[in-house]
Amino acid sequence: MLNNITRRTFVALASSSIAIAATPSWALTQDEARKLVDSLVAKINSVIGSGKSEAAMIKEFQGIFRRYADVPIMAQYALGVDGRRASASQKRAFGKAFEIYIASKYGKRFREFVGSKVEVKSSRKINAGYEVKTKASLRGSAPFEVTFLVSSKSGKDLFFNMFIEGVNLLLTERTEIGALLDRNGGNFDKMIADLKKAG
Amino acid sequence: MSLSSSIKLFTKNVVLLSCTIIVAGCAANSGGSSDAIYDPNEDRNRKVHAFNVSLDKKFVRPVATEYSSILPDVVEDSISNFASNLGQPSILVNSVLQGDLHGASLSATRFLTNSILGVGGLFNTAEKLRLKEHDTDFGETLYKWGADEGEYVELPLLGPATVRSTTGIIVDLFTNPLSYMVNSPERYYGTLASTSAGLSTRGRYTSTIDSILYESADSYAQARIIYLQNRRFKLGDKGTAFSADDPYSDPYEDPYAQ
Numbered sequence: 001m002l003n004n005i006t007r008r009t010f011v012a013l014a015s016s017s018i019a020i021a022a023t024p025s026w027a028l029t030q031d032e033a034r035k036l037v038d039s040l041v042a043k044i045n046s047v048i049g050s051g052k053s054e055a056a057m058i059k060e061f062q063g064i065f066r067r068y069a070d071v072p073i074m075a076q077y078a079l080g081v082d083g084r085r086a087s088a089s090q091k092r093a094f095g096k097a098f099e100i101y102i103a104s105k106y107g108k109r110f111r112e113f114v115g116s117k118v119e120v121k122s123s124r125k126i127n128a129g130y131e132v133k134t135k136a137s138l139r140g141s142a143p144f145e146v147t148f149l150v151s152s153k154s155g156k157d158l159f160f161n162m163f164i165e166g167v168n169l170l171l172t173e174r175t176e177i178g179a180l181l182d183r184n185g186g187n188f189d190k191m192i193a194d195l196k197k198a199g
Numbered sequence: 200m201s202l203s204s205s206i207k208l209f210t211k212n213v214v215l216l217s218c219t220i221i222v223a224g225c226a227a228n229s230g231g232s233s234d235a236i237y238d239p240n241e242d243r244n245r246k247v248h249a250f251n252v253s254l255d256k257k258f259v260r261p262v263a264t265e266y267s268s269i270l271p272d273v274v275e276d277s278i279s280n281f282a283s284n285l286g287q288p289s290i291l292v293n294s295v296l297q298g299d300l301h302g303a304s305l306s307a308t309r310f311l312t313n314s315i316l317g318v319g320g321l322f323n324t325a326e327k328l329r330l331k332e333h334d335t336d337f338g339e340t341l342y343k344w345g346a347d348e349g350e351y352v353e354l355p356l357l358g359p360a361t362v363r364s365t366t367g368i369i370v371d372l373f374t375n376p377l378s379y380m381v382n383s384p385e386r387y388y389g390t391l392a393s394t395s396a397g398l399s400t401r402g403r404y405t406s407t408i409d410s411i412l413y414e415s416a417d418s419y420a421q422a423r424i425i426y427l428q429n430r431r432f433k434l435g436d437k438g439t440a441f442s443a444d445d446p447y448s449d450p451y452e453d454p455y456a457q
Contacts, residue, residue, distance in 0.1 A: 076454035085455070106405055128449035151452040160450060166432020167425050170450065175424045179417030198414065 013069045028152035033130035034123050036157045037148050041134055043120045044129070048113050061107030062100070066069040070151070070158040071099045082181055089189045097195045102173070105198075113138065118146065126158070128153060206453025238351040245354045248419045254356070259401055260285055260409075266395070277321045282392035284313045286319030288326060289375035293335045297343045303331035317326050330425025334433075337374060342434050353422060359426030 009187065010161030047060045065071060075098040076083060079091075116138045123132040137143040147163040154160075161167045177191070180198070184190035230252070239417065240246065267275065287310035294302035309325045317324035319341060341363050342348075349362025357368070372378075377389065415421040 016447070073450050075453055077450040079454075105410065108410070112404065112407060126449075128451055150450075151451060163432075165429050167428045171428065172424055175420050176417075178417055179415070179420050183416050194416070196415075 012061055028129050028150065028157055030125065030130055032157055033150040034120060034130055036150055037132040037134065038120050041120060044110055045118055048110065054111060057111050058104050058107040061110055062103035063102040066123065068159055070154045070160045073154060073160050074102065074170060076171045078177045080174050080178065086188050094194050097192050101195050101198055235425060236302055240350065241389050243354040245419050247355055249354060251358060252418065253410060263401035264405060266398045270365065275403060278392055279396040279399050280323045281320045282396040284310060284391040285377060285392065289371055290333060292374045292376060293337055293340045294333065296340045302333040302335060304309055305331055336367050337370040338364035341367055342436065359422050364430065392444040
């Protein structure tokens with residue numbers, strides 16, 4: 001009896017202490033979300049200001065995506081409902097191709113911010129974590145809004161979506177991947193091969 | 200043309216247009232807004248899109264790239280500034296129609312600052328003085344008045360639009376008070392400057408626009424989703440803009456969800 005209670009108490013205690021220990025890494029604070037975007041923006045600004053060649057910049061942006069973005073969840077979302085049909089190895093191959101595609105495509109976009117400055121403006125709580133708004137100022141045009149959605153649900157503080165003047169990366173890429181899949185008659189392997197050529 | 204007859208003509212046109220708009224607004228209402236895409240004339244729109252892409256490939260893109268590379272940035276910026284300054288009175292009129300007096304005062308201040316201190320609008324002095332910019336159009340006025348977005352349309356030359364924004368574009372041709380005050384041929388300077396500013400934008404964002412038109416799997420679908428998201432964002436349309444508060448915006452819940 002005593003033994004039983006002790007064991008139960010032990011299990012309860014152990015699981016609660018695990019919960020407490022786990023809390024900091026799971027619950028992202030507003031401050032942490034802002035800090036992440038601050039450091040991401042600093043990296044982007046330093047690449048934009050480096051004056052390197054396009055190819056070199058895109059390589060750097062790929063590194064930034066790998067470090068700051070939750071690319072696997074983005075890839076899954078972009079695949080959408082069609083993803084349920086894909087085999088595990090197709091999903092893996094798609095994830096890899098998507099990482100390179102997304103980094104070079106959005107790296108090229110960031111590169112057009114040359115001569116501009118990106119700064120963090122505000123942040124607020126949303127379902128998945130936090131929304132951090134930044135402002136990019138460009139020569140000869142009105143400043144525009146770039147928003148990052150940050151979450152720690154992957155186990156790390158990472159951004160999982162980005163909005164440029166309201167244009168949502170995930171939604172836009174889901175449209176693109178869907179079109180790519182349609183063009184290939186719903187064949188995943190052909191679509192992945194096409195994706196490797198794009199971006 | 201005397202000032203009083205200009206004003207009379209302007210008022211007459213606004214009244215006339217208001218009647219047209221009420222009809223247009225009702226027509227647009229049949230569309231219905233949601234976060235989804237309403238594009239019942241997709242086949243026709245795709246034909247227009249194909250035309251626009253070929254026009255861009257053969258004419259707009261080469262001219263714009265050339266334009267952007269030949270003209271020094273300073274000259275290019277001046278032309279864009281001039282065109283944008285000429286748009287301010289129209290923004291003012293629309294702000295008033297929306298009951299947005301703050302916006303109206305912002306565009307009035309900007310117009311006066313850039314016209315006087317910015318040498319007829321060639322320099323964007325207001326930006327240098329860090330004056331806030333306000334932008335709106337008759338499409339937004341219609342939105343504020345409660346007209347629905349209506350169906351998605353792709354317009355020849357102008358590209359992606361909705362029925363509501365198209366009505367706005369047509370009305371805005373008439374709501375700019377400047378076109379009633381200025382005699383020809385000066386009134387065409389504005390059109391010329393806007394065209395040049397458009398080329399400038401096409402030239403400067405070559406790679407972004409190219410990536411949509413020439414590098415995507417379905418450029419029609421890409422242009423449509425990007426336009427609708429951006430337009431709804433600019434209108435601040437809570438009903439239709441994709442919101443981060445939306446439960447579906449959390450891909451961690453079910454990334455494969457529709």
